Amino acid sequence: MSVQKIKARIIVAANTDRGTHVWCQAFEQALPGARLIPWNEADEDSRADYALVWKPPGALFRRETRLKAVFNLGAGVDGLLSLPDLPVGLPVVRLEDAGMTEQMVEYVVHGLLRVSREFAAYETQQRALAWKPLRPVEREQWPVGVMGLGAIGLSVAQAIARLGYPVAGWARSHRDIAGISVFAGLAQLPAFLARTRVLVNVLPLTGDTENILNRQNLERLRAPAYLINVARGSHLVEQDLLDLLDSGHMQGALLDVFRVEPLPADHPFWRHEKVTVTPHIAAITLREHTVEQIVNKIHSLEQGLPVSGLVSRDHGY
Numbered sequence: 222m223s224v225q226k227i228k229a230r231i232i233v234a235a236n237t238d239r240g241t242h243v244w245c246q247a248f249e250q251a252l253p254g255a256r257l258i259p260w261n262e263a264d265e266d267s268r269a270d271y272a273l274v275w276k277p278p279g280a281l282f283r284r285e286t287r288l289k290a291v292f293n294l295g296a297g298v299d300g301l302l303s304l305p306d307l308p309v310g311l312p313v314v315r316l317e318d319a320g321m322t323e324q325m326v327e328y329v330v331h332g333l334l335r336v337s338r339e340f341a342a343y344e345t346q347q348r349a350l351a352w353k354p355l356r357p358v359e360r361e362q363w364p365v366g367v368m369g370l371g372a373i374g375l376s377v378a379q380a381i382a383r384l385g386y387p388v389a390g391w392a393r394s395h396r397d398i399a400g401i402s403v404f405a406g407l408a409q410l411p412a413f414l415a416r417t418r419v420l421v422n423v424l425p426l427t428g429d430t431e432n433i434l435n436r437q438n439l440e441r442l443r444a445p446a447y448l449i450n451v452a453r454g455s456h457l458v459e460q461d462l463l464d465l466l467d468s469g470h471m472q473g474a475l476l477d478v479f480r481v482e483p484l485p486a487d488h489p490f491w492r493h494e495k496v497t498v499t500p501h502i503a504a505i506t507l508r509e510h511t512v513e514q515i516v517n518k519i520h521s522l523e524q525g526l527p528v529s530g531l532v533s534r535d536h537g538y
């Protein structure tokens with residue numbers, strides 16, 4: 222990590238479990254010379270050059286009018302871009318990888334193996350003291366489809382391909398990727414879904430992708446289908462999934478994200494025998510990786526150099 226001093230003023234508003242102060246301390250150490258300012262609604266304009274945020278209040282952007290860039294302390298920028306006060310021309314930089322890709326790969330591979338190798342059934346059998354080998358996995362029976370082929374989705378698809386499962390990916394535009402059949406755009410979505418049994422959602426949440434996991438699309442999947450959602454809760458029409466689980470078209474779902482988080486205690490997903498719920502942990506922002514990545518980008522910006530991870534406001538990710 223660079224130890225070159227910079228004079229920047231940096232405001233931090235991180236609505237996370239670890240909180241704003243822990244992030245401030247970490248960046249203070251990594252950016253000698255910089256002033257780290259925790260967001261406090263009652264304060265005056267702190268004339269910050271940069272903002273480091275996770276789910277920040279819109280008021281931050283009304284008050285801090287000299288920002289040169291805002292860094293999102295996560296991969297998904299849907300929450301940030303939905304703030305009406307975010308200035309149109311302000312560069313938004315999202316986190317790239319920062320240790321998240323390998324966590325996503327592990328989570329999805331675990332979900333796929335759990336369903337295709339019938340581990341849940343063996344857990345049930347153990348409770349009944351039943352020694353009963355089930356069918357061996359036939360990978361052709363488990364075609365996997367990964368929606369979203371950004372850095373994370375691509376790594377997930379490649380890891381699954383390496384395990385020998387047939388894999389397709391769905392992306393906005395076509396690309397040639399060895400070992401993965403790529404379907405592109407809305408026109409090819411039906412064909413992508415029709416060849417897919419295990420659907421993995423890694424899409425960014427945008428106006429175009431909200432509610433994309435709806436009855437019409439899920440019904441196209443090869444039954445009995447399985448859903449792994451590690452992207453955003455608002456991609457999924459939850460009642461449609463519940464109906465298709467009841468009808469047997471869907472055999473189960475592994476869900477890490479929900480429309481309302483924490484998932485309310487009375488939500489049917491908690492108690493549904495075909496649904497596995499995890500509390501938005503598929504890929505957690507790792508502080509050391511995050512600090513190093515953002516510090517390097519601030520140094521680049523201060524020297525007038527370009528940085529990667531710039532969000533396209535048109536595309537919404």
Ligand code: GLV
Pocket residue numbers: 294295296297298504506
């Ligand atoms: C987590 O959900 C993230 O977008 O980083």
